[in-house]
Amino acid sequence: EVQLLESGGELVQPGGSLRLSCAASGFTFSIYAMSWVRQTPGKGLEWVAAIGGGADVTHYADSVKGRFTISRDISRNTLYLQMNRLRAEDTALYFCARSTRGYGDYEAWGPGTLVTVSS
Amino acid sequence: EIVLTQSPATLSLSPGQRATLSCRASESVSGYLAWYQQKPGQAPRLLIYDTSNRATGVPARFSGSGSGTDFTLTISSLEPEDFAVYYCHQRSSWPLTFGGGTKVEIK
Numbered sequence: 001e002v003q004l005l006e007s008g009g010e011l012v013q014p015g016g017s018l019r020l021s022c023a024a025s026g027f028t029f030s031i032y033a034m035s036w037v038r039q040t041p042g043k044g045l046e047w048v049a050a051i052g053g054g055a056d057v058t059h060y061a062d063s064v065k066g067r068f069t070i071s072r073d074i075s076r077n078t079l080y081l082q083m084n085r086l087r088a089e090d091t092a093l094y095f096c097a098r099s100t101r102g103y104g105d106y107e108a109w110g111p112g113t114l115v116t117v118s119s
Numbered sequence: 120e121i122v123l124t125q126s127p128a129t130l131s132l133s134p135g136q137r138a139t140l141s142c143r144a145s146e147s148v149s150g151y152l153a154w155y156q157q158k159p160g161q162a163p164r165l166l167i168y169d170t171s172n173r174a175t176g177v178p179a180r181f182s183g184s185g186s187g188t189d190f191t192l193t194i195s196s197l198e199p200e201d202f203a204v205y206y207c208h209q210r211s212s213w214p215l216t217f218g219g220g221t222k223v224e225i226k
Contacts, residue, residue, distance in 0.1 A: 035215075045155075045163065045206055047215040061214050062120075095162055104210025105153050107174060109162035 002026040002108045004096050009113030016086050016117070022079040022096030022110055029077040030054075033099040035106065036070060036081045038092035038115075048094070049081065050103050059103070064090075086117045121145050123207050123218035131226040138194040140221045142207035147187050151211040154183055154192045157220075158203045166205075167192060197223070 008020040020036070035050040049070040050059045058070050069082040079096050093114050097106035122145040132138055142152065150170045155163035165174040167183035170190060180195045194201055202225050207218040 044220050045157075045208075045217040047217065050215070059213050059215075101168065102210065104151070104208060104215050105165065105168040106155075106163070107165045109164075111162060 002098065004098065004108055004110035006094060006096050006110045006113035009094060009115045011116045011118065012086055013119050014086060014088060014117055018083045018086065018115060020081040020083065020094055020096075020113055020115070022081075024077045024079065024096075024098070027098070027108075029072070030074045033103050034070075034072060034079045035097050035099065035103070036079075037095045037097055037106070037109075038090075039095070039112070040092045046092070050099075051079070052103075083115070086115075088117050091115060091117045120214055121148060121209050121212060121216050123209060123216055125205075125207055125218035125221045127221060128219070129222045129224060131224050132197055133226045134197050134199055136197050138192075138197055138201070138223055140192040140194075140205055140223075142185075142190045142192070142218050144188040144190075144209060148209040148211035150186065151209055152183075152185065152190045153208045153210070154181075155206045155208060156201075156203045157206065163206065194223075 003025045005023045031053045036048040051070045067085045071080045093112040095112045096110045098108040100107045124143045126141045154167040157163045171183045182193045204220045204222045
């Protein structure tokens with residue numbers, strides 16, 4: 001069974017940093033592109049970042065480019081999102097998601113981890 | 120950035136009725152359009168990918184159609200478990216984007 005489980009979300013002050021993790025199991029982690037998608041409480045979905053199976057290709061939303069870094073550790077079957085210079089507008093539930101066809105088309109999602117940026 | 124506009128924002132229907140949800144893209148997405156269902160407190164669930172292909176385990180009452188910039192998700196006969204929020208999503212170009220969602224509520 002494919003499983004994704006995020007962790008690392010917490011309350012952080014504006015300007016602070018946080019690293020989210022997503023533990024993957026039940027599939028060959030190294031061959032699938034992975035993404036982070038966030039959802040503001042009560043609002044819609046926003047794609048944040050994506051990484052290819054080989055970890056050599058990354059893409060970012062303009063709203064996080066230069067502040068967030070997506071990475072993966074194949075040996076640990078874990079996806080990461082390093083978040084720096086956090087802003088109030090980064091407050092959201094962060095999901096990791098697995099693509100099945102290239103990028104996008106997310107057939108597997110974790111339950112999400114909540115990041116709150118507030119003083 | 121490709122902007123996806125969903126309509127209507129809310130659809131009030133009764134069980135057994137047909138639901139028709141629209142997603143319009145600001146430019147062509149070359150058929151790379153997906154639909155997701157999200158219920159409160161849950162992660163989204165992929166229903167349809169590449170315009171009209173049902174994802175694994177999705178009931179046949181869900182169907183997708185369209186081309187170019189105009190796409191439709193149809194639920195042929197609403198079941199009680201279908202009342203949820205539905206999002207469209209394009210993977211044609213970066214950045215990947217989602218529509219604002221359509222809430223299907225019980226009338």
